Amino acid sequence: xxxxxxxxxxxxxxxxxxxxxxxxxxxxxxxxxxxxxxxxxxxxxxxxxxxxxxxxxxxxxxxxxxxxxxxxxxxxxxxxxxxxxxxxxxxxxxxxxxxxxxxxxxxxxxxxxxxxxxxxxxxxxxxxxxxxxxx
Amino acid sequence: xxxxxxxxxxxxxxxxxxxxxxxxxxxxxxxxxxxxxxxxxxxxxxxxxxxxxxxxxxxxxxxxxxxxxxxxxxxxxxxxxxxxxxxxxxxxxxxxxxxxxxxxxxxxxxxxxxxxxxxxxxxxxxxxxxxxxxx
DNA sequence: ATCTAACATTAGAACAATTCTAAGTCAAGA
DNA sequence: TCTTGACTTAGAATTGTTCTAATGTTAGAT
Numbered sequence: 001x002x003x004x005x006x007x008x009x010x011x012x013x014x015x016x017x018x019x020x021x022x023x024x025x026x027x028x029x030x031x032x033x034x035x036x037x038x039x040x041x042x043x044x045x046x047x048x049x050x051x052x053x054x055x056x057x058x059x060x061x062x063x064x065x066x067x068x069x070x071x072x073x074x075x076x077x078x079x080x081x082x083x084x085x086x087x088x089x090x091x092x093x094x095x096x097x098x099x100x101x102x103x104x105x106x107x108x109x110x111x112x113x114x115x116x117x118x119x120x121x122x123x124x125x126x127x128x129x130x131x132x133x134x135x
Numbered sequence: 136x137x138x139x140x141x142x143x144x145x146x147x148x149x150x151x152x153x154x155x156x157x158x159x160x161x162x163x164x165x166x167x168x169x170x171x172x173x174x175x176x177x178x179x180x181x182x183x184x185x186x187x188x189x190x191x192x193x194x195x196x197x198x199x200x201x202x203x204x205x206x207x208x209x210x211x212x213x214x215x216x217x218x219x220x221x222x223x224x225x226x227x228x229x230x231x232x233x234x235x236x237x238x239x240x241x242x243x244x245x246x247x248x249x250x251x252x253x254x255x256x257x258x259x260x261x262x263x264x265x266x267x268x269x270x
Numbered sequence: 271a272t273c274t275a276a277c278a279t280t281a282g283a284a285c286a287a288t289t290c291t292a293a294g295t296c297a298a299g300a
Numbered sequence: 301t302c303t304t305g306a307c308t309t310a311g312a313a314t315t316g317t318t319c320t321a322a323t324g325t326t327a328g329a330t
Binding site for chain 2: 071074102105
């Protein structure tokens, strides 16, 4: 889904399109490295010197609630974010702390709405190990 | 794997079996609710009033490194732990913040050692949604 | 049985990530 | 232009985790 489409969707849903929200979404669009909040914040600060951490957190939560971005809880105590929301596996290297996308793995849960009576809203298939660079 | 077997394995591998380590592992054995560090710490404090948070953290890390327990990073900013190490899915309810075990789902990654050139060491298949109680 | 060196535990300080707060800014409609 | 509500800001507060230095414990050597 293109940046324009996501921005349009935000707008249609009655959400104010501030310069900060635009900047956060655009940053994720251009940086598919699963950045942390810190990385996003310090990068945006170079362009918008007065942007606040609270705004970055608020915006990421807002975009996540609208389903336009994805929150990654693979690294303990630290959030990463992904522009791509289509379900896909993430690989975390515990040596270099990098998050990788993994080539499509067919998941038996794909498309399922319920499991054990619980309502499925999101799949987060994580893999932990040592990445090719670190091996 | 029984508590006795895990304790024996720890011992065989040359790890000192202190009363605190015994207590942490036993607590996880008896509480299969995927407790957080806080829950473990405050429960153990009732029996061992001087146990320290650092010891709980150290012990959980040690047990996790020996592969005797499993760390769960499903809830943002908070660790949960599981006595059961056989790979299985975890469901997190974002309403009540409870972690559930999910009935066995066959995973195409099961048994795989490598993916995209990365070495797989652990699978963490997480599902987010609303649990049956909260629905 | 005692000594000793290595390891483990403790309490609390330090640190890191996130959330909260209160004041200020901005934009759209009356 | 004024008002209202929503958004942003800076920094304080909170929460979860790790570090530190002192103390306690253990296992092996004597």
